[in-house]
Amino acid sequence: MTADATSGPGALPMRVPAEGLPARVRIYEVGARDGLQNEKATVPTEVKAEFVRRLAGAGLSTVEATSFVHPKWVPQLADAEELFPMVRDLPVELPVLVPNERGLDRALALGARTVALFASATESFAKANLNRTVDESLAMFEPVAARAKGEGLRIRAYVSMVFGDPWEGPVPVGQAVQVCRALMDMGADELSLGDTIGVATAGHVAAVLTALKEAGVAVEATGVHFHDTYGQALANTLAALQHGVTTVDASAGGLGGCPYAKSATGNLATEDLVWMLQGLGIETGVDLGRLTATSVWMAEQLGRPSPSRTVRALSHQEQ
Incomplete structure (x- = not known):
């Protein structure tokens, strides 16, 4: 085992690689969409x-840009048509969320190459978020996925409430896996397992990933999306890495939550994730200094300090 450290202002963590973890992790940055939709x-x-632009400049290779949801439902992202052309030529993957065929039409018209669908593992959240049952929402996504595949687009499928639901409580593992399998069967290239209200623990994460593998869902096609409501996001991420996951969703500065689940607090902060991964010797391609500066800048735009502990530590922000 080898270790190295850097000292002084803006120090990076001591690198102590651990066995059984991936050499590289792809960070799927959601701050510009999931983070800002709640403002x-x-x-x-x-x-x-x-x-x-700043997120891309910090080395993040995937930055979810916006959502083509009807402005009535997410007014903060009503400027998708104006925003996407301003960033689409950046040399990074720029996924956009599309809720239905109309959203796909809008995304295709602007040249989007990766789209994300947003499903639910529970009936209560499907009703609150999509005004449909789980089966009805999956049926709605089928023609969207078929058209997207026909256009050569890459498809990501978010599955919310995989671990717990504010109305239904703990979600049976088999129930979540069934929805995940259905989305993969309709052509999704990648899943994102959402701990929307932040109730997951490491053992639960391991159980879901094991069940997905048994259901024929490749770990290479599985990402994780943890919220830090109970302070478990990094522990859950480490459990996922131990099971072979190499895609982790995070939000710069810890921005975001969920407008349809009031108990959902902020996403895992990208800086906190990068600090942990760097300490484990896992490559991300992200410049932590530039990323921290970006989140400090964004916090200034929003008029409040970043909730990320790493941003605060490295930038000496005060609460």
Whole structure:
């Protein structure tokens, strides 16, 4: 085992690689979409575009740019048509969320190459978020996925409430796996397992990943999306890495939650994730200094300190 460390201001963690972990992790940055959709005040389009540019400049290879959801439901992202052309030529993957065929039409018209669908593992959240049953929502996604595949697009499928639901409580593992399998069968290239209200623990994460593998879902096609409601996001991430997951969703500065689940607090902060991964000797391609500076800048735009502990530590922000 080898270890190295850097000292001084802005120090990086001591690198102590652990056995059984991937050599590299792809961070799927959701701050510009999932992070900003909850803001009470509308963030100016140019600020959003600059946020995406700075995230890309910090070395993040995947930055979810926006959502083509009807403005009535997510007014903070009503400027998708204006925003996407401002960033689409960046040399990174720029997925966009599409809720239905109309959303796909809008994304295709602007040249999007990766789209994300947003499903639910529970009936209660499907009703709250999509006003449909789980089966009805899956039926709605089938023609969207078919058209996207026909256009040569890459498809990501978010599955929310995989681990717990604010109305239904703990979610049976088999129930979550069934929805995941259905989405893969309709052509999704990648899953994102959402701990939407942050109730997962490491053992539960391991159980879901094991069940997915037994259901024929390749771990290479599986990503994780943890919220830090109970302070478990990094522990859950480590459990996922131990099971072979190499795609982890995170939000710069810890921005975001879920507008349809009031108990959902912020996403796992990208800086906190990068600090842990660097300490484990896992490559990400991300410049932590530039990423931290980006989140400090965004916090200034929003008028409040970043909730990320790593951002605060490295930038000496005060609560």
